[in-house]
Amino acid sequence: xxxxxxxxxxxxxxxxxxxxxxxxxxxxxxxxxxxxxxxxxxxxxxxxxxxxxxxxxxxxxxxxxxxxxxxxxxxxxxxxxxxxxxxxxxxxxxxxxxxxxxxxxxxxxxxxxxxxxxxxxxxxxxxxxxxxxxxxxxxxxxxxxxxxxxxxxxxxxxxxxxxxxxxxxxxxxxxxxxxxxxxxxxxxxxx
Amino acid sequence: xxxxxxxxxxxxxxxxxxxxxxxxxxxxxxxxxxxxxxxxxxxxxxxxxxxxxxxxxxxxxxxxxxxxxxxxxxxxxxxxxxxxxxxxxxxxxxxxxxxxxxxxxxxxxxxxxxxxxxxxxxxxxxxxxxxxxxxxxxxxxxxxxxxxxxxxxxxxxxxxxxxxxxxxxxxxxxxxxxxxxxxxxxxxxxxxxxxxxxxxxxxxxxxxxxxxxxxxxxxxxxxxxxxxxxxxxxxxxxxxxxxxxxxxxxxxxxxxxxxxxxxxxxxxxxxxxxxxxxxxxxxxxxxxxxxxxxxxxxxxxxxxxxxxxxxxxxxxxxxxxxxxxxxxxxxxxxxxxxxxxxxxxxxxxxxxxxxxxxxxxxxxxxxxxxxxxxxxxxxxxxxxxxxxxx
Numbered sequence: 001x002x003x004x005x006x007x008x009x010x011x012x013x014x015x016x017x018x019x020x021x022x023x024x025x026x027x028x029x030x031x032x033x034x035x036x037x038x039x040x041x042x043x044x045x046x047x048x049x050x051x052x053x054x055x056x057x058x059x060x061x062x063x064x065x066x067x068x069x070x071x072x073x074x075x076x077x078x079x080x081x082x083x084x085x086x087x088x089x090x091x092x093x094x095x096x097x098x099x100x101x102x103x104x105x106x107x108x109x110x111x112x113x114x115x116x117x118x119x120x121x122x123x124x125x126x127x128x129x130x131x132x133x134x135x136x137x138x139x140x141x142x143x144x145x146x147x148x149x150x151x152x153x154x155x156x157x158x159x160x161x162x163x164x165x166x167x168x169x170x171x172x173x174x175x176x177x178x179x180x181x182x183x184x185x186x187x188x189x190x191x
Numbered sequence: 192x193x194x195x196x197x198x199x200x201x202x203x204x205x206x207x208x209x210x211x212x213x214x215x216x217x218x219x220x221x222x223x224x225x226x227x228x229x230x231x232x233x234x235x236x237x238x239x240x241x242x243x244x245x246x247x248x249x250x251x252x253x254x255x256x257x258x259x260x261x262x263x264x265x266x267x268x269x270x271x272x273x274x275x276x277x278x279x280x281x282x283x284x285x286x287x288x289x290x291x292x293x294x295x296x297x298x299x300x301x302x303x304x305x306x307x308x309x310x311x312x313x314x315x316x317x318x319x320x321x322x323x324x325x326x327x328x329x330x331x332x333x334x335x336x337x338x339x340x341x342x343x344x345x346x347x348x349x350x351x352x353x354x355x356x357x358x359x360x361x362x363x364x365x366x367x368x369x370x371x372x373x374x375x376x377x378x379x380x381x382x383x384x385x386x387x388x389x390x391x392x393x394x395x396x397x398x399x400x401x402x403x404x405x406x407x408x409x410x411x412x413x414x415x416x417x418x419x420x421x422x423x424x425x426x427x428x429x430x431x432x433x434x435x436x437x438x439x440x441x442x443x444x445x446x447x448x449x450x451x452x453x454x455x456x457x458x459x460x461x462x463x464x465x466x467x468x469x470x471x472x473x474x475x476x477x478x479x480x481x482x483x484x485x486x487x488x489x490x491x492x493x494x495x496x497x498x499x500x501x502x503x504x505x506x507x508x509x510x511x512x513x514x515x516x517x518x519x520x521x522x523x524x525x526x527x528x529x530x531x532x533x534x535x536x537x538x539x540x541x542x543x544x545x546x547x548x549x550x551x552x553x554x555x556x557x558x559x560x561x562x563x564x565x566x567x568x569x570x571x572x573x574x575x576x577x578x579x580x581x
Contacts, residue, residue, distance in 0.1 A: 022363050032195055032363070032364070059465045060462045061358050061362070062546055
């Protein structure tokens with residue numbers, strides 16, 4: 001079982017990102033589970049969502065405390081207490097940032113990859129919503145699911161030009177990160 | 192068809208497959224997405240039904256009551272304060288024996304204000320005279336919703352389908368949505384013999400003098416006791432049609448010869464089950480998941496607890512000043528056994544506190560340390576208490 005935690009701010013499509021990733025897992029023939037961390041969400045407030053992906057039905061419903069991977073939609077969240085909690089040493093952290101990984105602080109000991117997801121989304125979608133680009137980069141890094149599964153998940157929500165632009169964004173974002181860099185990281189948190 | 196759906200969306204679609212003629216609800220977290228999804232199905236023309244927007248939960252329940260009295264299949268949903276604002280009407284719906292279905296997206300009750308999950312709301316109305324069924328996952332929520340209409344209409348009793356708020360309602364997971372033909376084969380159109388009909392005038396809800404009140408109460412109690420068999424039948428027939436077991440009155444998993452069992456209800460079941468399997472054979476225990484809380488399945492529970500030495504009851508609510516609600520009822524039911532197991536009782540996960548996989552070893556350690564022999568809150572953090580209470 002792969003457990004992933006997604007951090008973002010209210011309004012960035014954090015829960016949607018989690019739902020899309022779990023739906024993509026389903027589209028690829030796996031089981032997926034996604035849920036928000038149930039805060040009283042407000043625009044701009046730090047929020048988190050959890051995703052689990054497995055070949056078998058997923059029965060546990062607790063929050064993800066020791067994620068194999070972290071997706072961070074706003075680099076400033078690295079300074080928010082709790083964001084890096086439970087992350088094992090060497091875990092993959094994908095951060096929406098225009099800076100190089102080496103320029104970021106507080107993430108020593110983790111395998112950090114950055115992607116200028118907001119800029120990419122602004123260019124291609126015309127909206128500064130980083131979630132799709134980050135998911136595409138995450139799938140490229142891990143090889144966990146084919147990009148086509150993510151496109152299929154998006155196709156359940158969007159059609160026409162919006163879907164076409166998202167598909168273009170996926171191709172662009174996936175090409176910006178080293179493919180398969182995290183393919184050997186497999187971490188299933190047991191009891 | 193197998194789909195990845197948010198719990199609320201799946202529940203709304205299950206309700207839609209049952210073709211309610213009237214849906215009336217007032218939004219409250221975490222029930223909101225259920226009603227939003229139903230509203231969308233109506234707006235998109237996928238569900239033909241009268242969607243009545245009201246100004247409060249009191250009205251929502253009243254509209255549903257009136258709709259059933261007029262012979263329509265009706266549905267409503269709420270949570271927490273909404274359930275409590277409905278409380279008076281809930282007793283009336285049950286006392287008038289109006290068969291309708293309500294989803295309770297379980298949430299803590301104020302004060303202090305909490306929007307998060309526990310089961311205090313449905314437990315607070317356990318004596319309203321409704322059937323109460325608790326769901327462990329969203330597949331069970333879908334299947335139980337469909338069974339609920341059948342059970343309600345067959346017993347002429349309302350059914351509350353209890354679904355943990357957020358933990359189920361806001362979780363997207365893979366589940367099997369029934370085909371419309373499957374539901375049609377299982378659930379005949381609603382024909383209410385006592386419906387209000389101008390050609391056969393009838394009064395509903397009149398004053399009942401002491402001469403008849405006792406007998407009315409007796410019949411209501413008897414109807415709930417008789418519902419036990421109908422709940423089992425409905426589950427078995429749905430199993431034949433869908434191939435899925437949603438747990439009848441209660442279900443069990445784990446080694447049959449275990450001398451320790453944990454009894455719980457709702458969405459903790461999956462986490463516990465996984466934790467218990469992973470824990471290996473060191474301390475064998477089995478799991479009992481209570482699905483029917485009203486009617487209380489005394490006999491099924493006694494059968495399940497034969498030969499047990501310890502039974503640990505884990506629940507997500509409490510009766511302040513008394514202790515566990517489910518625990519007390521379990522103790523009472525098991526007292527009829529020749530050699531009842533020793534019952535330990537804990538509340539856990541109140542007001543949305545996360546219930547992690549470590550719950551299982553922690554629970555066993557707590558029992559070994561003598562906690563829970565009366566009642567304890569398992570995940571209490573004493574460091575957060577004021578000095579005089581610690």
